[in-house]
Amino acid sequence: MKQLHESAPVSQEADVSSDEAMREHLGYSLKRAYMCMHRKATDELEKFSLKVRSFSALSLIVANPGIPPSRLAEILQIERSNLVLIMDELETRELISRTRDPHDRRRFALNATLRGKRLQEKAAAATLAQQTQITARFTAAEYETLTAFLRRIEEEA
Amino acid sequence: MKQLHESAPVSQEADVSSDEAMREHLGYSLKRAYMCMHRKATDELEKFSLKVRSFSALSLIVANPGIPPSRLAEILQIERSNLVLIMDELETRELISRTRDPHDRRRFALNATLRGKRLQEKAAAATLAQQTQITARFTAAEYETLTAFLRRIEEEA
DNA sequence: TATTGTTATACTCTATAACTATA
DNA sequence: TATAGTTATAGAGTATAACAATA
Numbered sequence: 001m002k003q004l005h006e007s008a009p010v011s012q013e014a015d016v017s018s019d020e021a022m023r024e025h026l027g028y029s030l031k032r033a034y035m036c037m038h039r040k041a042t043d044e045l046e047k048f049s050l051k052v053r054s055f056s057a058l059s060l061i062v063a064n065p066g067i068p069p070s071r072l073a074e075i076l077q078i079e080r081s082n083l084v085l086i087m088d089e090l091e092t093r094e095l096i097s098r099t100r101d102p103h104d105r106r107r108f109a110l111n112a113t114l115r116g117k118r119l120q121e122k123a124a125a126a127t128l129a130q131q132t133q134i135t136a137r138f139t140a141a142e143y144e145t146l147t148a149f150l151r152r153i154e155e156e157a
Numbered sequence: 158m159k160q161l162h163e164s165a166p167v168s169q170e171a172d173v174s175s176d177e178a179m180r181e182h183l184g185y186s187l188k189r190a191y192m193c194m195h196r197k198a199t200d201e202l203e204k205f206s207l208k209v210r211s212f213s214a215l216s217l218i219v220a221n222p223g224i225p226p227s228r229l230a231e232i233l234q235i236e237r238s239n240l241v242l243i244m245d246e247l248e249t250r251e252l253i254s255r256t257r258d259p260h261d262r263r264r265f266a267l268n269a270t271l272r273g274k275r276l277q278e279k280a281a282a283a284t285l286a287q288q289t290q291i292t293a294r295f296t297a298a299e300y301e302t303l304t305a306f307l308r309r310i311e312e313e314a
Numbered sequence: 315t316a317t318t319g320t321t322a323t324a325c326t327c328t329a330t331a332a333c334t335a336t337a
Numbered sequence: 338t339a340t341a342g343t344t345a346t347a348g349a350g351t352a353t354a355a356c357a358a359t360a
Contacts, residue, residue, distance in 0.1 A: 019232045021220030022213055026288055026304070027194030033307040034191045035234070036314035037184030053350090056179055063178030070318060075176045077192070079352065084320060106318040106359045124182075131183055134313045138306070146306045149299070150186040156291045157193035210327090227341055236329065241343060263336045263341040 026153075040134065041127050048123045049093075055123055057086050058112065061096050062120045066109040068101065095119055183310075197291065198284050205280045206250075212280055214243050215269065218253050219277045223266040225258065252276055 022028040041052050050058070060072060069087060073080045087110070090096040095116030101107040112120065135143055179185040198209050207215070217229060226244060230237045244267070247253040252273030258264040269277065292300055 017217075017221040017224050017228055017232065019217060021216050023304070025198075025284065026292065027191065027198050027209070027284075028213065029304055029307040029311075030187065030191040030194055032234075033310040034184065034187040036311055037187055040314055041182075041184050052184070056185065059178050060174075060176060064174040067174045068318080071174055075174065077189075078350095080319065081321080081353085082351065104318085104360070108319075127182065127184075134310060135183065137309065137313065142306070145302065147180070147183070147186055149295075149303045149306075150190040152294065153190040153291060154186075154193055156294065157197055225341075235327095237342065238330085238344075239328065261337070261341085265342075 030153075037131070037134070040130055044126045044130050045123055047126065048119055050119075050123055054086050054090060055120075055127070057083070058090055058095055058116060058120050059124065061090075061110045062112040062117055065111050068107045068109060070107070072110065090116070187310075194288070194291070197287055201283045201287050202280055204283065205276055207276075207280055211243050211247060212277075212284070214240070215247055215252055215273060215277050216281065218247075218267045219269040219274055222268050225264045226267060227264070229267065247273070 019028075038052060041055075045052060045055050048055075056076060057072065060075060061067060064072075069083055070080055073083045076083070087096065087098065091098055094113055097111050097113060098108045099111070101109050138146070176185075195209060198212075202209060202212050205212075213233060214229065217232060218224060221229075226240055227237055230240045233240070244253065244255065248255055251270055254268050254270060255265045256268070258266050295303070
């Protein structure tokens with residue numbers, strides 16, 4: 001009969017080791033799927049000298065003209081202090097502008113320049129094209145189901 | 158007629174700013190869902206003085222007795238060099254043991270101690286209980302569908 | 315007194331190169 | 338010559354506290 005407390009097994013029989021034990025943890029599978037998408041997006045965005053982070057910020061500024069940094073940080077769930085460097089870089093590259101809000105001179109209004117809008121458009125097209133490749137085997141209905149699930153996790157947590 | 162190139166809008170009308178523009182990017186929604194789970198797991202594992210990273214490593218050692226560090230790093234998709242500190246901490250806390258593989262003295266065999274197994278069991282129970290809360294409104298079928306989708310993303314990417 | 319943007323800083327995570335011992 | 342484990346280190350990413358300007 002096999003001992004309950006066998007001591008220090010030394011090597012795996014062949015190659016049976018796997019991460020199956022972690023698969024019951026939803027966060028584990030979520031992270032891995034996220035990392036796959038992140039790697040792909042990073043590669044794609046490198047062509048535009050953008051990081052995923054700065055692309056997200058630029059996209060939200062394009063979509064929300066005049067948004068103040070504090071609101072952008074809130075949406076992106078990052079610290080205002082960490083957003084500063086991202087904005088600095090986007091502004092230096094003349095992709096966005098910072099203008100004072102005359103109604104509340106503590107705030108800035110962020111706006112994408114024409115150049116910023118054009119770059120965002122191209123970068124979005126590139127990442128979405130590549131996303132389409134990855135999700136090619138998903139039907140439209142399946143894709144909708146997936147994104148609905150992801151939203152529910154955010155809402156429930 | 159509205160100008161095509163209006164200059165520098167300054168503030169949003171009320172509070173319409175949102176991240177809706179990023180929602181067509183699957184990676185964005187994946188990251189946010191992942192971050193929710195990660196935050197919750199971090200809080201829960203803090204009670205056991207474990208990080209998500211070290212809990213994952215410990216769990217895989219429990220599930221794969223005798224696994225060598227190089228294989229563990231491969232499964233976790235992290236650098237061997239970064240795994241060393243994680244193993245050091247787990248070993249110092251006597252949750253795992255490192256023993257030389259006599260067949261290949263370059264390798265170590267990692268094994269969870271009884272203490273390590275017990276801690277892993279409790280920590281897994283805690284995180285899974287909390288995961289159940291988050292996914293409470295998912296039917297079993299929906300949950301299966303979600304995890305299958307996540308696996309497909311990993312496989313396609 | 316509170317908020318916005320900012321600076322400085324520390325802490326964690328991750329990536330890379332080089333070393334040793336073994337094969 | 339190649340591989341496993343390790344060390345050291347640099348670079349990101351992230352979090353916190355404090356400050357000036359403004360409300």
